[in-house]
Amino acid sequence: MNTRKTLADLKIGERGEIIGFTDALLSLKLLEMGCLPGSDVEMTHLAPFGDPIAIKVSGYTLTMRKDEAATIQINPLKN
């Protein structure tokens, strides 16, 4: 589905719920680092030039590049 929102679409301060991953190799790393389906994520920082990004998920702050964030599908949540 093209309309599916990903983590990369969030703006600073916006939140979402992880529903799945589109990249099999990255998903293992993401899972191990605590990005679990069903958990809430919040976009907290953009690095200079807008990439990479920092997110808050299950109590941690993780960084990833924009294209990596685009492999995480989310349901946007209202604040």
Add this chain to the structure above:
Amino acid sequence: MSQRPKIALIGNPNAGKSSLFNSLTGLRQKTGNFPGVTMDKLTGVWEIEPGKEVDILDLPGIYSIYPKSIDEELVINILGNPTHEDYPDMAIVVADASNLKRNLLLFSQVRDLGIPTVLALNMIDVAESEGYVINSIKLARELNVEVAEINAKKGIGVNGLRLAVSKTLANRYASNDGLPLPVDEQLLAGIELKFGEADPYRSLLWLMEHDRLKMFSPDQRKTFDAIQDEFQFKSEEYKTSETVKRYEALSEVVERCVINLNRQWDAPPVKTWTDRLDSLFLHSVGGYLFFFLLLFVMFQAVFTWAVYPMDAIDGGVAYLNDWLKAVLPASALTGLLTDGLVAGIGGVLIFVPQIAFLFFFIAMLEETGYMSRVMFIMDKLMRRFGLNGKSVVPLISGVACAVPAIMSTRSIGSWKDRLITIMVTPLMSCSARLPIYTILISLVVPEKSILFGLFNLQGLALFGMYLLGFLMAIISAWVMKQILQVKERSYFIMELPTYKAPRFKHMAISILNSVKAFVFEAGKIIVAISIVLWVLASYGPGDSMSEVDARLRKANPMLSASELSNRIAAEKLEQSYAGHFGHFIEPAIKPLGYDWKIGIALITSFAAREVFVGTMSTIYSLGGDVDDENATIKNRMRAEINPDTGKPLYDAALGFSLLIFYAFAMQCMSTLATTYRETKSWKYPAIQFFYMTALAYLAAFITYQVLA
């Protein structure tokens, strides 16, 4: 081999493993790491009961047993191989209680490998402040292991941990749940047939990670490949499903053992200190400004604060030298002791204050958690040049020493990014260049305060040298990126730890270790070369040396005694073996503005650049024009006259040409050896040596020709 039981410390990065290691072992650690770089295992001794000691092995922090980069491989190479010399009798998994679920993932994997395990719950205070109450007794029952509550930073809970460890060591009970996800029985039987009986989960680890396990030969790896093909076993899929499955089970455990008070309150999240600091440090403009400012202050400090102890050491060495000359009978041996040995050792000792300052700053960056912020804000920029945000750590540590810096590239997952980082890291100005910079800058840059006394011009010049090294490193990286057209995926999924106050004791230990390593390792080479140099500079082919005395006396009957002896000394140096070497390469270095004396220094610093200053001080104290009073290296060099112009030899053109040469030249055997070890090929150290030397020659040539 000691007969003491071995305990491995395992845990996520930032779970408090190193703090626990330090509070258990104190100063009884065998390996000292450079600050900013904990690449290797650390070992120490813990007295668990009076008279009973155990070996503690601190392993690099990992998120799961499946490695993603080379530094993480070490852990499965030890835990997956029961015949490994470091294979532990048991493990302590240190878990951050404020994020239990993720930390338990690693715990469950380690336990399933068949290693008796104790769970150490750290940061319970943090968990409670966030509204989580953990029932650790219930958790112990659910997980079927001993659980100890600790506060690693304050050293609380060590007694409980002692008890849990003693119990586990006594019954060696490894609670093993078997495989997290079932696989074909035939598959396991196949591995067992070829590789012997093993715990099923360990067999599976062998199968999935056989390329990263050093215990297997190429043939054995082929066998694993064949088994994988035969059963159509997809490692990555299995790992992902396994991780999901483990989380499902662990969620239930956590649900039963942790009470979340926030659910009842539903309080809005509080802004933590880390959040507040991050809004400055990660700011798109402010973040860069702060980082730049920090580096600037660091170099100003290294230059201005360290001057006082340095002057004291310099003066002390000169005084000692004069005193020795005064009390000892004038002989060749006295010459060796004073001009050879003492001058050489003085050349090393004087830089200890600066190096200590430098290591202090780098340790601070790492300890506080600021280093990962730098990686974050620099990633995009570094990527344009073929590097990676993670390259920042090697580049910054390269300011101390390229050897540990190159080792720290192991955390970079992508081979191409890692290779480029290794190749350009030695262009960062390391602490061995600092002495050379210091001396040359003080000769050619006036000591002046500018901008209302805010900045010191010499400090500014020093900062410029470091900046130059960095710029050349990223430009070279960009060129290599164009040459190495490899499409390889690199990723940047990384945790930003919370800010922590630095542990000063921890830092003091690592600074002490690094300074010790510098003084002894570099010192050995410098002293050896100083002695060789003294011999080469004091003796010459045939009887050319003995001739000098008589010849000059006859030719200059009008000269005063002291002037005559200076002339004799200078002439003798020129006629010595070292002088001949210097003259031999003079044509090649003349275009850079160097004379044969500098040529001697270039030859001696070929294997280790830190020898330069020692060589200079030996050369100029042998062929000195300065009275013995106040005869520091700096004054001797300042007094050197260019015979062609009659002006001081060390003018701006020569000074800057030499500065540039030493900034770029590859003059460090240890670095080349490390590059060889890390790339497993002679090709890369060879390329590194030639491109850097060519760069140095060319840049110094241009500098001299433009300024002269």
